[in-house]
Amino acid sequence: xxxxxxxxxxxxxxxxxxxxxxxxxxxxxxxxxxxxxxxxxxxxxxxxxxxxxxxxxxxxxxxxxxxxxxxxxxxxxxxxxxxxxxxxxxxxxxxxxxxxxxxxxxxxxxxxxxxxxxxxxxxxxxxxxxxxxxxxxxxxxxxxxxxxxxxxxxxxxxxxxxxxxxxxxxxxxxxxxxxxxxxxxxxxxxxxxxxxxxxxxxxxxxxxxxxxxxxxxxxxxxxxxxxxxxxxxxxxxxxxxxxxxxxxxxxxxxxxxxxxxxxxxxxxxxxxxxxxxxxxxxxxxxxxxxxxxxxxxxxxxxxxxxxxxxxxxxxxxxxxxxxxxxxxxxxxxxxxxxxxxxxxxxxxxxxxxxxxxxxxxxxxxxxxxxxxxxxxxxxxxxxxxxxxxxxxxxxxxxxxxxx
Amino acid sequence: xxxxxxxxxxxxxxxxxxxxxxxxxxxxxxxxxxxxxxxxxxxxxxxxxxxxxxxxxxxxxxxxxxxxxxxxxxxxxxxxxxxxxxxxxxxxxxxxxxxxxxxxxxxxxxxxxxxxxxxxxxxxxxxxxxxxxxxxxxxxxxxxxxxxxxxxxxxxxxxxxxxxxxxxxxxxxxxxxxxxxxxxxxxxxxxxxxxxxxxxxxxxxxxxxxxxxxxxxxxxxxxxxxxxxxxx
Numbered sequence: 342x343x344x345x346x347x348x349x350x351x352x353x354x355x356x357x358x359x360x361x362x363x364x365x366x367x368x369x370x371x372x373x374x375x376x377x378x379x380x381x382x383x384x385x386x387x388x389x390x391x392x393x394x395x396x397x398x399x400x401x402x403x404x405x406x407x408x409x410x411x412x413x414x415x416x417x418x419x420x421x422x423x424x425x426x427x428x429x430x431x432x433x434x435x436x437x438x439x440x441x442x443x444x445x446x447x448x449x450x451x452x453x454x455x456x457x458x459x460x461x462x463x464x465x466x467x468x469x470x471x472x473x474x475x476x477x478x479x480x481x482x483x484x485x486x487x488x489x490x491x492x493x494x495x496x497x498x499x500x501x502x503x504x505x506x507x508x509x510x511x512x513x514x515x516x517x518x519x520x521x522x523x524x525x526x527x528x529x530x531x532x533x534x535x536x537x538x539x540x541x542x543x544x545x546x547x548x549x550x551x552x553x554x555x556x557x558x559x560x561x562x563x564x565x566x567x568x569x570x571x572x573x574x575x576x577x578x579x580x581x582x583x584x585x586x587x588x589x590x591x592x593x594x595x596x597x598x599x600x601x602x603x604x605x606x607x608x609x610x611x612x613x614x615x616x617x618x619x620x621x622x623x624x625x626x627x628x629x630x631x632x633x634x635x636x637x638x639x640x641x642x643x644x645x646x647x648x649x650x651x652x653x654x655x656x657x658x659x660x661x662x663x664x665x666x667x668x669x670x671x672x673x674x675x676x677x678x679x680x681x682x683x684x685x686x687x688x689x690x691x692x693x694x695x696x697x698x699x700x701x702x703x704x705x706x707x708x709x710x711x712x713x714x715x716x717x718x719x720x721x722x723x724x725x726x727x728x729x730x731x732x733x734x735x736x737x738x739x740x741x742x743x744x
Numbered sequence: 745x746x747x748x749x750x751x752x753x754x755x756x757x758x759x760x761x762x763x764x765x766x767x768x769x770x771x772x773x774x775x776x777x778x779x780x781x782x783x784x785x786x787x788x789x790x791x792x793x794x795x796x797x798x799x800x801x802x803x804x805x806x807x808x809x810x811x812x813x814x815x816x817x818x819x820x821x822x823x824x825x826x827x828x829x830x831x832x833x834x835x836x837x838x839x840x841x842x843x844x845x846x847x848x849x850x851x852x853x854x855x856x857x858x859x860x861x862x863x864x865x866x867x868x869x870x871x872x873x874x875x876x877x878x879x880x881x882x883x884x885x886x887x888x889x890x891x892x893x894x895x896x897x898x899x900x901x902x903x904x905x906x907x908x909x910x911x912x913x914x915x916x917x918x919x920x921x922x923x924x925x926x927x928x929x930x931x932x933x934x935x936x937x938x939x940x941x942x943x944x945x946x947x948x949x950x951x952x953x954x955x956x957x958x959x960x961x962x963x964x965x966x967x968x969x970x971x972x973x974x975x976x
Contacts, residue, residue: 345863356851654847657808658861658909659836661829738808741843 350671353644354679364640365680367633368720372684372713373691374626379709380692382619384702389611393604395533396541397473399439399572400604401579403565403586406597421561422590422598425549428565430589435581437574440468444564445552451505451545452518458504461544462519464552465566472568473541480513480528488548493555495519496528500543519545522555572605579603627716633680634720641673641728652732653740666733673725674718681717685710754817755916755949756782756805761814763800763972774800775811775972782917782951787943789952789963797972799921802953806841806919807834819916836864840910844922846902848894848909854880855890858908865913875912882946883908884938900931907938917949918942924959936962 354361405422428443445464450457469475470482475496483494497505497512506512512526524547532542553559569578579601586599645652652665692703763775774797782788792798803809804816807823808831816824823834835841840861848857858876867875880890883904889897894905903923910918920939924932940962942948952963960966968975 344869349863352852650847651849654843654849655860655864656832657806657835657841657843657847659832659864661832661864663829664864738803741847 367636368680369684371630371633373687376688377691378622380703380705386615388702399569401567424560437578439570440568442466442469443562446563449520453505464549478529478531491550494527495524496546498542499532634724638724645732649743656737662733666729669729674721677717677721755784757817761811764812789960791960792969807831838916840915840918842920844925850895879908879912
């Protein structure tokens, strides 16, 4: 009967609280580290994903390939192979493009009054706002008229604003110097979060015509950003873009002088790295679970030896082998399950603490909790089985004589 | 012909029991052709010097061990060739044990100790306590002790708890293995008196295993064993 098994088990586990507690500790530490490490890994994965997604929607990026001269590769993006004319060709020939914009990227020292900062300058077109899902906090994005009129206007990110004008200052209408050329700030974008050097919060967008005229003096662009009409046609658009550019540049696939990436690829690449890391962390934590399980087995074996006489008596009054093994198995499972419960709570607290004090996003998922429960119960069964079997196989006569 | 003797009033019937232990090449015979029977309601002592084989007989009639050879009927059922779990079933339903060293669960109350056999017999929960109380009353342990932990009791009290535990399932036989061995003479007398009363007033069949002649004489009949053989 389950009620009997339950009361017997509770009595046995509480009989030696210090020993039970210390044995449980192994499981608690194991489960807590699994839970918290998975939570941290999952959180990192989520934040990587969302920061990549914040770049834009259904994004395809075309970048120049490596600059090869006499067999020496200058590395990805070093070549100047993408031209403004490519964009016109793509606009005409590719079906499914919602928006397309050139990017001429440079880093310059930017000065406003007595403040200055080194930031990324992006010369682009009006479509850029849509492609990169930029929303404005105040002011406006530049217009087609600004682009065709080669007007020196700039839209700045919130981090750039903080650096140049101070936090919460209103930069609209102010003048900034980029490479000693005066620009008028006409817009301030909203913060998108994200991290690393590629953040769009620290960036100045200007019309590409201006960038061409004052900074590069040529027809080349650093990147072509394309937004596909929907996620379903992302791959088809990507293939079309590739075909058109190959014919424009007179190249074959093997000699292609550009690279195409779509957002889905970047997301999956980045999250697979994060996922691998999560699994690695969880596996390391899993080792401590096994160690905890061995602790349980050790304690149960001691328990069986200490209670040999009791086992003999139970057998004498009619306990079957299965009654005895169930009793010891139930004790082992109760210990690991209890350890699992405490471990989950502790792990959640650690994950919460990390998100509070280490500014690292964490998320404790139901699947990791279920996993932890399953694993702790499993450890109870696996490491409790041998001691329980040993107890059940004791000969009642010998067990009763045991001193 | 032997089987026909297993009438209802013979609770134990042993026929030509032999017990041989084999360890490697060493073959030790501890019982030689033992035959006896015990009637329902009898108070019998099995006695003999240590090493005589009386413990082996106790193990066989207690369904803790099987004879190498011969037949043993308990309460009309052949128990000489059963598996471990089948023997456990026999012990659960038909035998109440009382041991020399009491063998109580230390951290459990008296009541909990007494109703332990009912747990394995899967007696419904609500009946257990009343059965345990009945057994404790029969064993003569005062009500003020029932909720004490068993290790807070004196030796005589512990043995009466053990007797109550043996009684609780209303077994066919009560098998007491040196029940006074750990008690002083006076307390031992009280325990033996308890057995006597349970036999005379409640009609329980009691089998007393002892090496002490003084203890054995409390029984109505003595089965004497020496060197693995019955002595008349």
